[in-house]
Amino acid sequence: MEDSSAAPPTASMASRPGRVVSNDVVTGGCHRIALEVQGEWPAARAGQFAMLSTDDVRFPILPRPFSLLGSRRRQDGRDEVEFMLMPVGVGSGLLCSLKPDDTLQLVGPLGHAMDRDLPDGPIVCVAGGYGLAPFLFLLDQWRRENHPRLGDVTVIFGARTAARLSLADRLAAAADGRVVLCTDDGSEGFSGRVDAALTDSIARQRPGIVLTCGPEAMMEAVGSVCAAAGIPARASLETVMGCGYAVCNGCAVAVDSSAHAEGYTYELACREGTVFDEGRLQWNLL
Ligand SMILES: Cc1cc2nc3c(=O)[nH]c(=O)nc-3n(C[C@H](O)[C@H](O)[C@H](O)COP(=O)(O)OP(=O)(O)OC[C@H]3O[C@@H](n4cnc5c(N)ncnc54)[C@H](O)[C@@H]3O)c2cc1C
Numbered sequence: 190m191e192d193s194s195a196a197p198p199t200a201s202m203a204s205r206p207g208r209v210v211s212n213d214v215v216t217g218g219c220h221r222i223a224l225e226v227q228g229e230w231p232a233a234r235a236g237q238f239a240m241l242s243t244d245d246v247r248f249p250i251l252p253r254p255f256s257l258l259g260s261r262r263r264q265d266g267r268d269e270v271e272f273m274l275m276p277v278g279v280g281s282g283l284l285c286s287l288k289p290d291d292t293l294q295l296v297g298p299l300g301h302a303m304d305r306d307l308p309d310g311p312i313v314c315v316a317g318g319y320g321l322a323p324f325l326f327l328l329d330q331w332r333r334e335n336h337p338r339l340g341d342v343t344v345i346f347g348a349r350t351a352a353r354l355s356l357a358d359r360l361a362a363a364a365d366g367r368v369v370l371c372t373d374d375g376s377e378g379f380s381g382r383v384d385a386a387l388t389d390s391i392a393r394q395r396p397g398i399v400l401t402c403g404p405e406a407m408m409e410a411v412g413s414v415c416a417a418a419g420i421p422a423r424a425s426l427e428t429v430m431g432c433g434y435a436v437c438n439g440c441a442v443a444v445d446s447s448a449h450a451e452g453y454t455y456e457l458a459c460r461e462g463t464v465f466d467e468g469r470l471q472w473n474l475l
């Protein structure tokens with residue numbers, strides 16, 4: 190099977206029907222939605238995403254991007270993918286209202302894997318909200334592959350309050366307990382923000398790399414902690430997107446470039462990312 194994260198996304202650009210297998214509300218109001226893909230789905234890796242839409246006339250004109258929470262070939266030969274969706278508006282709300290056996294459209298897998306060329310040493314993943322999805326996928330994928338780096342991963346997962354820590358139980362099992370939960374109000378785990386928990390963690394054990402996914406302000410704060418400590422970081426962006434495969438130019442992000450007089454240029458998050466070396470990102474221009 191072709192690895193979609195390393196190849197131009199031609200097969201991934203096809204729109205495929207999907208059938209809802211299950212749709213469960215989890216802690217924090219997120220939905221965990223499992224879909225059976227009709228037709229072959231290219232092999233996906235953690236960090237990739239799909240564009241989802243329904244045929245409902247109320248669905249926005251453009252499909253909506255969501256990170257893969259999982260992707261696997263079942264024993265019956267069908268591909269099953271899962272997502273962690275927070276209903277925030279029209280599109281995500283309609284997707285979250287789907288029932289088993291309802292159908293929808295998927296385009297993907299799109300974007301690049303987050304586990305390419307990782308340096309040696311501990312890997313600290315810092316997640317906020319549904320930014321946990323790619324890290325759960327990474328842990329599950331590495332466990333299935335018996336990956337030698339699985340034991341290197343620790344996940345710092347934060348939310349405003351304990352009731353918003355969606356899928357924290359699944360995370361604890363997937364990471365064999367190497368998890369630091371953080372809440373702003375101190376109702377669970379570390380009391381404070383994930384960047385403060387990361388500072389503590391770095392003082393105990395220096396990571397080889399930090400991976401982060403979540404709200405932009407959170408990732409920027411994580412990037413500052415890493416820059417101060419001289420630790421490489423990668424951020425998985427949740428930029429607004431129109432197409433998902435480099436046609437609409439709607440997801441341009443500003444990145445450092447010595448080749449340009451201004452010191453920066455634009456790259457497409459859907460094609461070049463969504464995972465970027467954090468140090469290249471011009472957060473003030475995103
Ligand atoms: C690569 C990528 C991966 C993503 N992964 C996930 C994921 O795994 N799970 C998930 O739930 N979402 C994810 N998102 C965000 C998701 O795409 C948006 O929430 C969705 O597009 C909103 O569409 P809508 O039609 O529901 O909202 P709209 O009707 O377009 O917007 C309604 C309101 O919600 C606000 N809004 C839009 N997006 C967000 C947001 N992300 N958070 C809070 N408010 C918002 C808008 O500003 C507006 O006020 C991802 C985005 C990207 C680019």
Ligand code: FES
Nearest residue numbers: 432433437438459
């Ligand atoms: S989302 Fe259309 S170019 Fe990236």
